[in-house]
Each structure stands twice: as structure tokens, then as C-alpha cells.
Amino acid sequence: MHMSPSNVRHAVRRALALACVAAMGLSLAACSSEKSSDSASSSSSSSSSSSSSLAKMTGVTATGELGKKPTVTFKTPFEVKNNSYQILQEGNGKPIEDGDRVCTQQMIINASNGEQLMNTWDKNTPDCTLVVNSKQIDAAFYQLFKGMKLNTTIALGVNTGSGTSGSSASASASSTQQQYINVLTVVSKSKAATRASGDKVANIPSNLPKVTLDKTGKPSLDLNGYKPGSKMVVQTLIKGKGAAVKSTNTVEAHYTGWLASNGKQFDSSWDRGAPSDFPLDQVIAGWKQGLSGQTVGSQVLLIIPPDLGYGSTEKSGIPANSTLIFVVDILAAY
Template identity: 45%
Template sequence: MVAMQHTSLVTTITRAASAVGALALCVSIAACGSGSPDASSSGSATASANATVPKLEGVKASGTPGEKPKIEFKKGLKIENNSAAVLQEGNGEALKGGDRICAQLTQYSAKSGEEVATTWKDNVPDCSLVYNPDNGVTNIESATLEQIANTTLKGKKLNTTIGIGVNDGSGDDNTYMLIMTPVSQSKDYTKAEGEKVKDVPADLPKVTLDASGKPSIDMNGYKGSDKLVAQTLIKGDGPKIDENTYAAVVNYTGWLLNGKQFDSSWDRGQVFDAVLGNMIKGWQEGLVGQTVGSQVLLVVPPDLGYGDKDNGEIPANSTLVFVVDILAKY
């Protein structure tokens, strides 16, 4: 394996919050179903559709849907853990299953009533959630934030504002609310799509693709490089991966120089969220500057890979060859 385990929406929220000194969010919280469809856009929290999930009480949202809402509640508000509610109905297009949702997030301390962190300030919404309305909460104790959002937003529109209450029982300092407003949605690529690069150096490994876009490779007598090679094979026209990108959503396959495959997300049938800060340096350096929709050939020398450590199917001091399709970013 070349990276850490799949990340979740809560990880990215925690990252955003930590950047301004916020408390880290818990990693397993649950939420209710959607509220009443005729709820007022400036009314109090609507009732939960899921009777097993507590309703977030005592919180109001007002303002223009799609803009940062004004949140009102009494300082010292008692919050039940895993409570949730729709605070403001959206006025955008209906949320579509399978789309990637970009949402603005704000965290409030229940104890002080103050805003702790927000993505609205720099207009950098969290885009780590792929909306799956069928992935609802079945067990409140083990539900994830993705399930919370999917359940609460089911049947809703863009610009809906939801609130989720967190109280881990460790004291008022760790009791807070997460306010979430999905503001845009888009489909991820399923494979690299763009313009095929014509001037790829002839001495590099040769990549061929099947009908689904899955790559295979001919090492072409290639002996490796003592420097990182990041050769774009297909140039996508999506947004650029930069130093501020948290994760790239990818499909990839990795080989040793002898042509032996050691890993492939294609074979697992599941795309991979490559959290750049957790990746080997060859990925961190090689993906920055690439664009969504692109396919990239990475040749990673040992010092930018696993060095002199034996890593299962990857022997010590191995040069690694990857073909990476960049499907989305957040």
C-alpha cells in the first residue's frame, strides 16, 4: 500500500477547525433525518424524521439561504450527543445521489456561544462528502458523519442548513454544534479524461488502457531514475492540485521496475482518497501542479518512497512506478 486509510468528512472538518485553533471534532457522531418540507427558512430546528435520533433543540438559523447563516442559541445550551435537525431549508437544485457535495461548515461552542471555526471566512468549502442518500443511520452508536449528512440531507436541496450536536460527556468544553450548508455539487470523474499528451519521452514505460480506463504497463527496458519523474499522460481541465489541497481522489496502480504489480485501486474496485500529508513524498511532490481529470505516470526513487525499508511486496530500496488518474480533489 502507498498511503494511509480512506479519510472521512470529519477528518477534513477537523483539519479546517484546527487551522484556527478549534477543538478537534469527534470521529463517530450520528444525525437525524430531514425536517418538515415546509419549515420556515428562519425558523427553529425542525423535528427529526428518525425517531431514534435526538432532535437538536434551542437553535435557530436565519438569513439568505446559500450565505453564511446567523445562528442563535443561548450560551451554555445543553446539547444531547448525536442530536441533529434541519435549521434552514435550501433554495438550490435538488441534491443528487452520487454527486460530490461541497459544504460550508461552522463550529460553535455550546458553552461560550462563540464561533470556533468556519470555512465561510476564506470561502473554502469542504468537498469530501459524496452524497449517498441510501447510506442512512442504522446504528446511532456507530454512525459516521457521512451517514449523518446523507440521512439529514435526504430529499433536500443545495443551501439547506443542518445542525449537529456533539457532547462526548467529557465536559462543557467539548460540547459544540457543527452547522453545515451544502453549496454546490458535481460528478467525480470515473477515469482520466482530457487531452492525450503527445511529447511523452520515448524511454519511459509505456502505458496502455482498457475500455474502462484501467492501465497496464510495459517497462520498455526502463531502468529507473534517481530523481522523481512526474509525467502527465492525459491532461485534464479540472482544478489544480496545490499545496492547500487536502486530498486527491484517485484510481491508481503501482509496479516495481521488474513489472510486478504490487497494488491497484482498480483491482479493489474502489477509488482512493489520497490525503497528501500522509502520502509518500513521491506522491506529495508528483501530484502537486497536476489537474483533476489528468493521468500521471510517477517514477518514485527509493528516497521518495520507502527507502531502505522492506514493505511487504515492496523490497527495500525499490523504485516504484505508478499510473494515477486524478478524479477529484478537496
């Protein structure tokens, strides 16, 4: 059975991911689909299945103008191994540097018959999820992408049927149908945001918890005598100048979470040294409700009652029926 094109792209993002954190409430993009991502109620991480080395792929060719949609050819059926790659076209643009967010145009090709399943070129919808940072992606992929020039085209192997090794060309159709080639062309880059940026909001209600930031942007919280009620509170602290977040987006965020009952911190991406990515349709309701409509670059204070958080379910470090306080820096949305 064929995977959907989106699931193939998710498989590539899983391969790139540095770590996968135990799910507790804000569902994991890294474990299920995206790059390294963490639960907003988890305090520790566990290693993902990302590799420390990459296999060289051979036999795939790409022709055409650099930076434009390539014509890709290979002999079918083609044997694919996970965590394999081949540079198809050497780019001629600026090199990728540490901390760059990279946008790629992509096509996904069925390795068994050469059928193109999807591409982002035709509708010009590049994927800008990759941040080239050693704390956010697997070490081998970090070394591969760092220094790569813009307009480079690379093939990545995806094999969902046989783990890290590709099956033989004579394997059953059900197996070969699960072998894909994801062809990425690096078309642009920008320096990834590391903290909220924009205008500080004036006239924040004086009865809310007080948030202070250290020199890196990491927040700390003073409860300020705050007693939570039954309704959710959404207070923008810094108004970013980016696009509005849609409820269907994935957001990249730096965040810290505390218990409203005593101000105890239970989770922070800042302590792990890297932001996290969350599809808003997979997070607790309070995050989806509170972040939708905010602008990229903003910092938002969320006070989430139990019915929009974890309800009567006890989580590690979070008692049942807890009101939660988050400070969230929205770094990107896509």
C-alpha cells in the same frame, strides 16, 4: 482544552467516512482527518468508527434567508452527541443526487457557550470535500444527504470528550469545551469526476512503461523492459484542464501502484471501487513532488525511487528499497 476549528471539521469528515485503511506510507486522511482514504501501498481496508445510524438533535434554530449565512441560536450549555444532526432550514434548490460533489458553507460553534469559532461565509471559502456516494461515505450520512435540497442548513454534533454520547450540562469545563456544533449550508453541487479527463499527451518517451486503460479508466501496466534509475520520473499522460495542484492541497485521486522490479500490483483504489483523498503534506515525498503543479483532471505516471518512497523500510507487499510505479488520476484538489 479547545480543539482547533480545523480539527472540528476533520472530526465531522471522520464521522462521514465509510472506511479507514491501514496506513503504510501514503498517510491516511480518513484516519487522521479527512473522508474515506486509502494508502497507496495498502491492499485491504478495515472498518472505521463511522456509525450506521444517526441521533436526532433538537434545540438548535437557524434564521435568515435560505442559502445565506444563518443566525444560529441555542440554549447554553448545550449537550452534544456524536453522529447527531438536526435540519435547521429546509432548502429550496435542486436535490442532491448520487455521485454529486457537494460544497458547504460552514460555521463551528462551541456548544458550551455559543461562541462561534470559525466560519467559511465571511471569506467565501466553502468546503467541497463531500462526495455523496455510498462507496465513499457512511450509509446513514449517505441517506441523509442524498435527496437533500440545495440551500438546506444542517447542524452536526461533534463530541470529542466522551465518545458517542454527550456529557451532561453540569460536566466539567474541560469536557464541555470539547462539544461543538458544526452548522453546514449546502450551497452548490457538481457531478464528481470519476476518471482523468483532458488531452492525451503526445510524444511520451518510448522507453517508459506502457499504460493502457479499460473502459472504466482503470489502468494496466506493461513494464516494456523498463529498468529504473536513481532519479524520479514524472510523465503526464493526460493533461487536465483544471486548476494547478498546490503542494499544500489535498487531492482526490484514483490510482494504481506496481513494483518496478516485476510489475506486480500492490495497491489500487480502482479495485476498491472509490477514489481516495490524500493531503500532500502527509504522503510519500514522490507523490508530493510528482503531483504538485499538475492540473486537476490529469493522469500522471510516477516512477518513484526508494529515497522518495519507503526507503529501506519493508511494507506489506513492498520489499525494502523498492522503486514504485504509480498511475494517478487527479480528480479534485482543495
